[in-house]
Structure formats: C-alpha cells, structure tokens
Amino acid sequence: MILRIDFDSEVPIYVQIKNQVIEGIARGEIEGDEELPSVRVLAEDIGVNMHTVNKAYTMLKEEGYIKIDRRKGAIVSLNLDQSMNRFKEDLNENLYYYMAQCYNRGLSKDEIKDYIDKVFLDFNKE
Numbered sequence: 181m182i183l184r185i186d187f188d189s190e191v192p193i194y195v196q197i198k199n200q201v202i203e204g205i206a207r208g209e210i211e212g213d214e215e216l217p218s219v220r221v222l223a224e225d226i227g228v229n230m231h232t233v234n235k236a237y238t239m240l241k242e243e244g245y246i247k248i249d250r251r252k253g254a255i256v257s258l259n260l261d262q263s264m265n266r267f268k269e270d271l272n273e274n275l276y277y278y279m280a281q282c283y284n285r286g287l288s289k290d291e292i293k294d295y296i297d298k299v300f301l302d303f304n305k306e
Contacts, residue, residue: 181201181204181209181210181216181217183196183197183200183201183222183226184200185197185226185228193228193232193236194232194233194235194236194239195236197222197226197232197233197236198236198239198240201216201236201240201245201246202240202243202245205245205256205258206302206303207302207303210256211256212256212257212258213255213256213257214255214256215252215253215254215255216237216246216253216254216255216256217253217254218253218254219233219234219237219253219254237254240254241254242263243260243263243267244257244258244259244260244261244262244263245257245258245260247259279292
C-alpha cells in the first residue's frame with residue numbers, strides 16, 4: 181500500500197490516510213480481506229505519530245471499511261451497509277456544499293456531470 185501524504189496540506193494527515201485507503205479499495209489496489217500495515221509500521225513508514233494512523237484506522241472501522249483483528253491487525257472487510265444512512269446524510273451535506281461552489285464558479289450542469297463521469301470511470305472495474 182503506497183500512500184502519498186502531503187505534509188503541507190490543510191487536510192489532516194489522518195484524513196489523508198483514510199481517504200487514500202478508501203480510494204485504493206475503490207480502484208482495486210487494496211483487496212477485500214487484505215491485511216493493512218500495522219499502526220506502528222505505517223506510522224514509521226510515513227513518518228507520523230502512531231496516534232495519527234490509529235485515528236485513521238478507527239474512522240475506517242467506524243465507516244465499515246476495515247475490521248480489527250487482535251492477531252492480524254487491520255483487515256479490509258467491506259461491511260458498508262451498517263453505515264449507509266450516515267453516509268447518505270454526509271453525502272447530501274457535502275454534495276450540496278460542492279454544488280454550491282460549482283454554481284458560484286459558473287460551472288454548468290453538463291460540466292459537472294462530465295467531471296463526475298470521468299471520476300467514476302477511475303473506479304469502474306468493468
């Protein structure tokens with residue numbers, strides 16, 4: 181698993197880790213039942229505090245992307261149904277915000293749809 185952490189970004193490192201794991205799963209770069217690096221190993225590899233990685237893993241667990249096994253550590257286990265209602269609420273809130281930004285910047289509905297189609301193709305495994 182290769183993560184690209186931007187230490188100068190305003191996005192917290194634990195969020196960058198969480199987002200990149202989710203994107204890796206969507207792209208097929210990280211498979212179901214795959215063991216992720218331990219908190220200690222990943223923290224050392226990217227040069228951050230173990231608590232930062234632990235926070236990212238905790239969020240991934242809460243969202244249903246991983247399970248924590250005491251013997252094996254963090255394992256990709258897509259159990260996303262349990263958090264679907266919360267996800268839809270967050271999606272609506274964030275999408276509304278981004279659509280407002282697009283509208284304010286003069287992007288057309290077709291431009292937005294084209295961009296969504298392009299991004300979706302990055303994750304479409306067919």
